[in-house]
Amino acid sequence: MKYLNEVWSSRxxxxxxxxxxxxxxxxxxxxxxxxxxxxxxxxxxIYSLVFGVFFPSNPRAGDPSxxxxxxxxxxxxxxxxxxxxxxxxxxxxxxxxNANLIxxxxxxxxxxxxSTVGAAAYNWMFxxxxxxxxxxxxxxxxxxxxxxxxVAMALLALFAAGVALLFSIANVYFRDTQYLLTxxxxxxxxxxxxxxxxxxxxxxxxxxxxxxxxxxxxxDIYNFNPMVHFVALFRELIYDNRFPDPLEWLICLIWAVAAxxxxxxxxxxxxxxxxEAL
Amino acid sequence: MSDIAVRVDxxxxxxxxxxxxxxxxxxxxxxxxxxxxxxxxxxxxxxFDVPAGSxxxxxxxxxxxxxxxxxxxxxxxxxxKGAITHFGKIAAMLEVGSGFHAELSGRDNVFLNGSILGxxxxxxxxxxxxxxxxxxVEQFIDQPVKNYSSGMYVRLGFAIAIxxxxxxxxxxxxxxxxxxxxxxxxxxxxxxxxxxxxxxILVSHSMxxxxxxCDQTAWLDHGVLKAAGPxxxxxxxxxxxxxxxxx
Numbered sequence: 001m002k003y004l005n006e007v008w009s010s011r012x013x014x015x016x017x018x019x020x021x022x023x024x025x026x027x028x029x030x031x032x033x034x035x036x037x038x039x040x041x042x043x044x045x046i047y048s049l050v051f052g053v054f055f056p057s058n059p060r061a062g063d064p065s066x067x068x069x070x071x072x073x074x075x076x077x078x079x080x081x082x083x084x085x086x087x088x089x090x091x092x093x094x095x096x097x098n099a100n101l102i103x104x105x106x107x108x109x110x111x112x113x114x115s116t117v118g119a120a121a122y123n124w125m126f127x128x129x130x131x132x133x134x135x136x137x138x139x140x141x142x143x144x145x146x147x148x149x150x151v152a153m154a155l156l157a158l159f160a161a162g163v164a165l166l167f168s169i170a171n172v173y174f175r176d177t178q179y180l181l182t183x184x185x186x187x188x189x190x191x192x193x194x195x196x197x198x199x200x201x202x203x204x205x206x207x208x209x210x211x212x213x214x215x216x217x218x219x220d221i222y223n224f225n226p227m228v229h230f231v232a233l234f235r236e237l238i239y240d241n242r243f244p245d246p247l248e249w250l251i252c253l254i255w256a257v258a259a260x261x262x263x264x265x266x267x268x269x270x271x272x273x274x275x276e277a278l
Numbered sequence: 279m280s281d282i283a284v285r286v287d288x289x290x291x292x293x294x295x296x297x298x299x300x301x302x303x304x305x306x307x308x309x310x311x312x313x314x315x316x317x318x319x320x321x322x323x324x325x326f327d328v329p330a331g332s333x334x335x336x337x338x339x340x341x342x343x344x345x346x347x348x349x350x351x352x353x354x355x356x357x358x359k360g361a362i363t364h365f366g367k368i369a370a371m372l373e374v375g376s377g378f379h380a381e382l383s384g385r386d387n388v389f390l391n392g393s394i395l396g397x398x399x400x401x402x403x404x405x406x407x408x409x410x411x412x413x414x415v416e417q418f419i420d421q422p423v424k425n426y427s428s429g430m431y432v433r434l435g436f437a438i439a440i441x442x443x444x445x446x447x448x449x450x451x452x453x454x455x456x457x458x459x460x461x462x463x464x465x466x467x468x469x470x471x472x473x474x475x476x477x478x479i480l481v482s483h484s485m486x487x488x489x490x491x492c493d494q495t496a497w498l499d500h501g502v503l504k505a506a507g508p509x510x511x512x513x514x515x516x517x518x519x520x521x522x523x524x525x
Contacts, residue, residue: 013393020379020390027381027422104373105394106353275354276293 003268010108017111018118025119036123037130040075040082047074051195059197065140065241072138075131076239077194077231080153083124084160084227085185090116091164092171092178099278109271110264113168117161121153128153135238145237152233155256159226162259165267172270172277192227226255283330283446283477284351284368288360291321291346319501320346321357326496326506328446330365333468333478335492335509337485337516343501344481348372351448351479366445366477369395373450374435380424384415384434387423391438405441412463413437433460440467447471449480465491485513 026032051057052070061068091113095102098112128149135142142149171177193201205219222228229251236244270277294315321343328334336344349355350362352370377394378387388409392402402409410416413434415426423431440447468478468491482488488495489509496506497516504519505512 012399016390016393020382020386023386024379024381098377100373101377101394103349103354104376106370107394107396272356275349 003264006108007110007264010111013107014111014114014118017115018122021115021119022122033123033126036126040079040127043078043082044071044075047078047195057196057200060199062140062240063242065142065239067135067138067140067239069138072131072135072140073235073239074195075134076235077192079124079127079131080156080230080234081189081192081194081227083120083127084156084163084230085189086120086123087117087157087160088164088167089178089181089185090120091161092167092181094164095168095172095274096175096178096278102278103275109274110165110267113164113267114161117157117164120160121157124153131238140239141241142238145241148243149234149237152230152237152252155233155252156230158256159230159252159259162256162261162263165260165263169266169270172274188225188227191222191225192231194231198228198232226252226259229255281330282327283332283365284328284479285363285365286324286326286328286347286351286360287363289321289324289347289350289357289362290319290359291343291350291355291357292317292319294318321350321498322501323360324498324501324503325360326503328477328479329494330477331472331475332494333472333480333492335488335495336479336481336498337483337488337495337513338498338504339520341500342498344498345450346501347498348448348450348479348481364446368446368448369439369442369444370448371436371439371450372448374432374439375423376435378423378431378435381422383421384419384423384426388419388434388438391435392442395439395442397442401443405443409434409437409441412440412467414460429457429460436464440464444476446477446479449478451481451483485517489513 026035029035031038048071052074056070059070059073062073067073094112094116095109102109102112132142132146132149167177167181201222202219205217205222208218210217229248232248233244233252236242236248295318296315324343324347336347338344346355348370349372350357351364351368352372353368354370354372375387375391377391379390382390388406389399389402393399397405410419413430413436415430415434418426418430423434426434471478478491480488480491492509494507495509495512497504497512499519505515
């Protein structure tokens, strides 16, 4: 509790660090903030061409929205993923990148990884806003779901923050972490139903049945991936325009709380050692 | 305890000296260990009190543990044994301009740096004019700090740090920069501090500076406290150990 208080009292510093990142990032570029949309747009084009045209992954149409646009379907999963992966990879480097500051000034260290969450969230809000507008133009009725989309965004942000805390500490002791992380994130992307619908996994899993004679199926293992559930939330809210299964909400909530509390616990344990370890 | 600002109580700080440090997973897994190390005592059972309202100097040769002690005082390192208690708000100036973002303007950086040092936005706004005035970079305050000369950079950083307004100020050798005029301004600021009943703890290699500024000093040698007390006698003893005759 005392620790939470300390973190809370640093919120102004957190705000300032986020605004440093946000304002410093696109300084001296012609397109400024627009660059933050460039990356997801490029990914959308690539994946739409490959998995919409060449190897169509044929997701079902939105139910009840009736939308059937692969690019929009893709973005509903891709944008949460790019946010998550941006938070985790920049969060992992946040302590090492600010080593000098940590060794010279005493302040609540946890604001450093948290500020990367804030900066990524700022870009993410633009991306989601653009997506919501695009969905509306395409004929989806997403307006009433916006409050729940915000709740889902908050849950994913908490989950990402927790994971980023763990990797930021790990990276201080093992600098390999950041390189390993890029590979892990690659695997993770393809293990999450972002560019293909989860039905494909479910079908394949039913075909194969229990693994090695046990009742455990592939899809059961697959569902251990928390991002499966987060992506499901966003797809159902934004693309299908319906209320996700309460169980799905619960799973996301549990993952978010668990990741953040474990992350903060580990961070707190190592915080005092950072100045020496860096 | 109002007459003591900081109590350093049997503080011991050791560092690990690594003969072989493997910050990689491969070696950790392959050999089942991350490092071979031995402990190095940077501070060995150091105790002294800093009287409130004094200007306190830490002296000693290179590698004597001054900076380690300063970092312990600043809550950046934590002692292995013993404790440091301070009575009042403490602020440290180990480096000026920490956390400045090169692309942002001087104005933005004042707010950023102020909040890193623990000031609220309200405090910074209130003291903004004073900070700018002291730093003397008014004309360039809306320019990105990467275009500042090193002197301007340091002056702005120092002006922010000094306006944190703590009860106890911990200063590393930051005064070695800036021109003579600015140095004099800083010394004046320290004198004002003292006059206001506040405590300054500083590290310096320049004996004339210490002699001129400090009334109390502690002399560290290889992590061991050799002497602590009135400045004059401590400095004399220190210089004597170096075979340098005091003036």
